[in-house]
Amino acid sequence: MSEAPAGNPPVCPGPPATQHGPTRFRVPRGAVDTHAHVIGTPDEFVSGRSYTPPPAPAANYIAMLDSTGMTYGVLTQVSVHGTDNRLMVETLRAYPQRLRGIAVIAPDCPEKERIALKNSGVVGLRMNVLYAGGGLDLGQIETYGAICREMGWHLQFLLDARDLVTLGPRLAKLPVPFLVDHMGHFPTSAGVDHPGFKVLLSLVRDGAWVRLSGAYRDTVDGFPYRDTIPFARALTEAAPDRCVWGSDWPHVANWHVMPGVGDLLDLLADWVPDDKLRDRILADNPQRLFGFPAAG
Numbered sequence: 001m002s003e004a005p006a007g008n009p010p011v012c013p014g015p016p017a018t019q020h021g022p023t024r025f026r027v028p029r030g031a032v033d034t035h036a037h038v039i040g041t042p043d044e045f046v047s048g049r050s051y052t053p054p055p056a057p058a059a060n061y062i063a064m065l066d067s068t069g070m071t072y073g074v075l076t077q078v079s080v081h082g083t084d085n086r087l088m089v090e091t092l093r094a095y096p097q098r099l100r101g102i103a104v105i106a107p108d109c110p111e112k113e114r115i116a117l118k119n120s121g122v123v124g125l126r127m128n129v130l131y132a133g134g135g136l137d138l139g140q141i142e143t144y145g146a147i148c149r150e151m152g153w154h155l156q157f158l159l160d161a162r163d164l165v166t167l168g169p170r171l172a173k174l175p176v177p178f179l180v181d182h183m184g185h186f187p188t189s190a191g192v193d194h195p196g197f198k199v200l201l202s203l204v205r206d207g208a209w210v211r212l213s214g215a216y217r218d219t220v221d222g223f224p225y226r227d228t229i230p231f232a233r234a235l236t237e238a239a240p241d242r243c244v245w246g247s248d249w250p251h252v253a254n255w256h257v258m259p260g261v262g263d264l265l266d267l268l269a270d271w272v273p274d275d276k277l278r279d280r281i282l283a284d285n286p287q288r289l290f291g292f293p294a295a296g
Helices: 058-068 086-094 111-120 138-151 161-172 195-205 226-238 261-271 275-290
Strands: 032-036 072-076 099-103 122-128 154-158 178-180 209-212 243-245
Touching: 032 058, 032 243, 032 275, 058 072, 058 086, 058 261, 072 086, 072 275, 086 099, 086 111, 099 111, 111 122, 111 138, 122 138, 138 154, 138 161, 161 195, 178 195, 195 209, 195 226, 209 226, 226 261, 243 275, 261 275
Parallel strands: 032 072, 072 099, 099 122, 122 154, 154 178, 178 209, 209 243
Antiparallel strands: none
């Protein structure tokens, strides 16, 4: 798993300047990159952040989608912008047919603001408890679940799956669909038999969604992240209709090998060897969750 160098908050590198698609399979029409960020300039960042990333403008993200064969994209509010969703919303409005968004809001966010977010293309909320910035904590799970139910949204969690041993029962009671990010942001050294990973498998069997992503966050062996394969395959077997894939572009808070999106897509060929199932994970499943039209 990536560890930050000394410094507060440490500066992290940017993604490769050029991108390419996978070499091991053809990306299906209608494919969705379900997890990426647009990032502004340091003067717009919250002070209590965990890292300092370089800017990642909308044009660069759209160019990445085009270069890798992805039809649609989902932007997730990045922690360094806290609950200020303006840059993400501006990008959603610029590409309304192609992008959707996952916002981060305060629990007392006014209804007028929530409606404006929905009208801009926001389809869910995120609770990120691993990186400072949003001021969120897991004590507010039920509050955010109620907000999502009212707005017709789903809820996403960036957490460590080892914590699901205690959190799992609360998540299971949520009144809305929910998704666990980066395969549980779970170190592969803990093993597929870890109680937390077993709870994750149980949750997805019972209806939760999971994002096959973040290999460089979960690995202990490093690039090309082959130690993540058993975890991805176990999750895919548990919930073939509720797995989605995300690039995690521009790969913030990663200080080791900076992968290209094509590298991560090629890894998906190992995670999901079956072509038809991989196409479902890339296109059919995320189109359903994020509200994209099928691209025939």
